[in-house]
Amino acid sequence: VPELAEVEYYRKQWDGGLGRRIDAVQLHARKRIFRGTDTRALVREITGSRLVASTARGKQMVFRFSGGSWLGIHLGMTGALRTEAAGFRPLKHDHLVLQQAKRALVFRDPRQFGRVRFYHGSGTPEWWSEAAPEISSSAFSARYVSDFLDRHRRAPIKAVLLLQSGFPGVGNWMADEILWRARIAPSTPSGDLTAKQRTAFRRATRFVSREALRIIGHDYADPPKTLAHPRALERGRCCPRDGTGLARRTIGGRTTAWCPKCQPGSAAR
């Protein structure tokens, strides 16, 4: 489910627990979701602490607790956060539950491609501080973007757009939407983009991120009308601009849809 805007949507699902004490932590330490994480410390430190703040950056979320605890959550492919009534009994895929007096904060992830991290101490955990510059920030400059494209010059632009080290929060449909707006064929080697295309590319990236956050981040149930692809991507759809049937192929390891007419170029291979 998770891309930039959905992540922000899910982060807010725990807002009801802000400022409130965690009475108990329920988790299955052996689950893949906790790989590399000290779950004993997690349980020990978070139990009895208060949830004080949360932030989303790209596809990463962090929940901070009194006493210097940081809980990092990545939703992977099928992760979701929600709130249940107090005393909630976890179901099969509810891997982490924070019990409060008036509610339970639940993390569910059937496929377990997501991840739970934990840090306790002064300062900031490196998995949070080392994140790439956000697309909405001033650090996401024309120079920064262009340098990133050149560093991956041989890889198709679609694959590069999915690299979280450069475009935090961009997922499969956002990537297709961005390339459609910028009129760039997804198979184009990143280093081949002209100066004009780079400008259009960066502009579209910022626009799609902002629109997705503005609309989906606000109410996930209401798909963004200013964005074309979420609906066009469905099988059998046409380009909203010129009606051409969309092409589909796996690029960068993922299903990719594009308009062969307004995104011309090295679409052949």
Next chain:
DNA sequence: CAACCTGTTCGCCA
């Protein structure tokens, strides 16, 4: 029943 899936991460190779 078989194919497909909104995402990382690892191993292999250039």
Next chain:
DNA sequence: ATGGCGAACAGGTT
């Protein structure tokens, strides 16, 4: 050392 690619991960949905 860095970059690029394909497989693997695990279960639900179509």
